Structures are given as structure tokens and as C-alpha cells.
Amino acid sequence: MNIETQIELSSIIEQSLEKSMSYKEYRILVQQLLEENESTGNTQSESLLNYSQLNDRRMHRWDKTLRVPEDIERKIKKFDKEITWLVIAESWCGDAAHVLPVINKMTELNSNINLRIVIRDENMDLMNQFLTNGSQSIPKLIVLQKDTLEVLTIWGPRPSNATKMVEDYKKEHGSLDTAFKEDLQMWYNKDKGINIMQDLVFLLEKF
Numbered sequence: 001m002n003i004e005t006q007i008e009l010s011s012i013i014e015q016s017l018e019k020s021m022s023y024k025e026y027r028i029l030v031q032q033l034l035e036e037n038e039s040t041g042n043t044q045s046e047s048l049l050n051y052s053q054l055n056d057r058r059m060h061r062w063d064k065t066l067r068v069p070e071d072i073e074r075k076i077k078k079f080d081k082e083i084t085w086l087v088i089a090e091s092w093c094g095d096a097a098h099v100l101p102v103i104n105k106m107t108e109l110n111s112n113i114n115l116r117i118v119i120r121d122e123n124m125d126l127m128n129q130f131l132t133n134g135s136q137s138i139p140k141l142i143v144l145q146k147d148t149l150e151v152l153t154i155w156g157p158r159p160s161n162a163t164k165m166v167e168d169y170k171k172e173h174g175s176l177d178t179a180f181k182e183d184l185q186m187w188y189n190k191d192k193g194i195n196i197m198q199d200l201v202f203l204l205e206k207f
Contacts, residue, residue, distance in 0.1 A: 055097035062101035
């Protein structure tokens, strides 16, 4: 990455952070929009509204029931560098509804990790810097050094085991159908956030 590109990326990240919100603020925003029969993002439709309503219930359930295993909790608390986890999301995104509560629980265990969330459609310059195989897939976690805003690594849009499930299914069937998407939701529920935690602890241990 040349110096001009680095400067441009730093500027984009800085602008997005200025528009970012905490997890609590994100949850309040989503609920306020739902009261007005709206989802986040530039596109409004009945299907996106329905997904957002379902996801709000999912996140509420995860916020109440999610538990971090002791071995993972110890590893999170041991991390001693100051970083920012900047997450790109939307209320209608099913993966984000499972991932964000887990990320939030992890950051609550260590004040060195600062969680900030931005809406994808309001931060397209940022999104386009972190595409997944050319697509604007979310959620996308960008790990930043807190003081310099240097990008240390990225993660997403899905945990490693779910990513393999998606890739294997696409290889066999060409695309993801409704049946697979339901199976994926069941996998998230059964996994209870463990694969996400394992992935992110692995990232932390690399620094």
C-alpha cells in the first residue's frame, strides 16, 4: 500500500469513527427505527423490516443468555494493548444479529478493546475498502490500533466454521437457498457464539 493510499484509508476510517456508535447506541437506534417500521440502511422494504424485527429479537435473546467460557474469558482479560474494533453492520443482516452480541460481550471483559459500530450504507467508502471476494458482505470487523488507526487485521462476515459451511454449500449447489439459511441460523443457535469467540481470541493472540 503506497503512502497516498494509506493516507486516504486513514481519512476514511477517521470519518467513519466520527459517525460510529456504541453497541448500546446501535441497539437503541434499531429499536427506534423499528417503532417507525423502518430498518437501517438506504433501502426500505417489507422483507428488510421483517428481517430487522427478527434480528432485534435474536439480539435481545443473545444479550440476555450469552455466556463466555472461563478459558476464553481469561484470554480476553489478558490482552493488554489498546485497540478499536470497528464493525460495519445493518439491522437486517442475519449474521450481524448473531455476531454483534458476542463481540459486545467480549469487549465488556476488557476496557482495552473499544467497540464502535457503523451502518454500512452510511459508510460506503469504508465498506469498499474491506470487500469480501468483491462483495459488500457484513458484518465486517476492522481491528485498529487505537492511537494511530492502523489496520491490524480484519474479520468477517462469518465465523470460520460458518464460512466453511457456506463455501461447501456454494460449491455443491451454486448459491445459498432458504433451506441452507435456516440451517445456518440453527448452527448459530447451537454454537452459542463459541466459534466467534475462538476466532477473535486467535486474532488477539497474534498481537
